[in-house]
Amino acid sequence: MRHIKTIDDITKDGEVAFGDGYDFVDTAEDADAILMRSTDLHGYELPESIRAIARCGAGVNNIPIEEYARRGVVVFNSPGANSNAVKELVIAMMILSSRGVVQSMEWVRAHADDPNILVSAERAKKAFVGREIRGKRVGVVGLGNVGSKVANAAVELGMDVYGYDPFISIEHAWALSQQVQRVGTLEDLCRDCDYLTLHVPSKADTVGMISTEQLNLLAPGAVLINYARETIVDEDAVAAALDAGKLSWFACDFATPKTVAMPRTFITTHSGAGTAEAEANCADMAISELKDYLENGNIAHSVNYPACSMGKARAASRIACLHANVPNMIGQITAVLARDNANVQRMMNESAGENAYTMFDTDEHLSDATIAALKEIPAIYRVRVIK
Structure with a gap:
């Protein structure tokens, strides 16, 4: 079960649905991700459990996107939905x-x-x-x-x-x-x-x-x-x-x-996107982005990490590394995998400015020691075991 914390009124009628495998929690400390609209998150005490934030709207001036990037938190928006x-x-x-x-x-x-x-x-x-x-x-x-x-x-x-x-x-x-x-x-x-x-x-x-x-x-x-x-x-x-x-x-x-x-x-009172249809479209896009990231590690419409998609996670294990965009990161990751004799089916690496994202599928589940070693690589912000 994945846990979602909502901030703000997401839609006019209050209807927000993620489907099976998700529930809503009252506090961010209990959540895996946040769905929000216009609250200013500068100075917000963001718990370590949060992996992603989805903004129902295009502008993200209310979110410290670079600070969150360095904490391995992917921030999504919903461009074009309104x-x-x-x-x-x-x-x-x-x-x-x-x-x-x-x-x-x-x-x-x-x-x-x-x-x-x-x-x-x-x-x-x-x-x-x-x-x-x-x-x-x-x-x-x-x-x-x-x-x-x-x-x-x-x-x-x-x-x-x-x-x-x-x-x-x-x-x-x-x-x-x-x-x-x-x-x-x-x-x-x-x-x-x-x-x-x-x-x-x-x-x-x-x-x-x-x-x-x-x-x-x-x-x-x-x-x-x-x-x-x-x-x-x-x-x-x-x-x-x-x-x-x-x-x-x-x-x-x-x-x-x-x-x-x-x-x-x-x-007008910042009402450009103020229709029930626009609110619903933004919510639908944001929810879709969050679900694909939480379930498969795929990134689309992020404002602090590059777009990256390997489709549905079907291998024994899928790992995502969020890290700084620095030289030899792939070499360091593959060196750790080689020590565990991990067979990588496929790997993708994308970068956007100072941040980068590496995702790979393996034939077998990686050991806890290997995951810990990945986390110890300098400039790695977060390692996610998606499956």
Whole structure:
């Protein structure tokens, strides 16, 4: 029996199922893995028993991933599982910022006591005349799980779509509409855009990437949409652009002290992925990742260890070594196995940055002494006997 500790409300209806061979425990000390969503784990007392953590969502800023890597804890996320939900809200923000929908509804509420409201509303509607998004130029920064869907949806709405992503994957490139025009620089993307929407992670090279220089290249009265991370934009530059009328609207998912003080904004409560469907999709992906790792040692969508899969564990024994990415690690592992006359059926080794993962199947179960010897190899973080 494998034990799972859940942190946070994983789905709206509270339904989370791992299937046979799993149960849920109340404390992390009794668990093999953690399934979580948004709790900040920095400073969290993580028990030695925890082998993996799965985040129901894409962002992992709330998890000390490198610290956990050095403890041999694999951290998973669920990229793309909530991308449709975010895409729909981004498209909604394009329309809301263009048509005066919210302002019009607010006018109606404010004049609800007017006995002639039907006639009055007819006269007032000229104040809320907007523009259609069809035919307008939109720049999409980042063409990953969300950005590619936003770009394709904008094409279907008749927009003139440009995309910028120097690191686009083959998978997302194939999924991208041929009508999305890719450009080589952020400046070329921003030039004369009526809408600019951001879909990149928060990293050293993306923090503050949208600032005065980029905003000045947009078309007059442009709309900026940020449903990625709050750090992507220079908030002071956005505020100045709104005050000067360079931006007509700013829509974002991050209610920071600076954004809430800005005029002409639509700010949501970090609700981009806030649908029951997205929550269920994220949970399903995270559960699948955890089960495959706990049962077979396979890694997919980890943020601190490389992808590695040898399929279902069928040999007498499967061993996984989580270790630093240093020279001669394979030689040290095989030397230990040779002393035990272990016959290795197959072996895989993958690395990602400072961390690496070695997994192998043997014809016979390894002795306790051999497992102990593997654990004593310098730079080995954890050794798992999976079967």
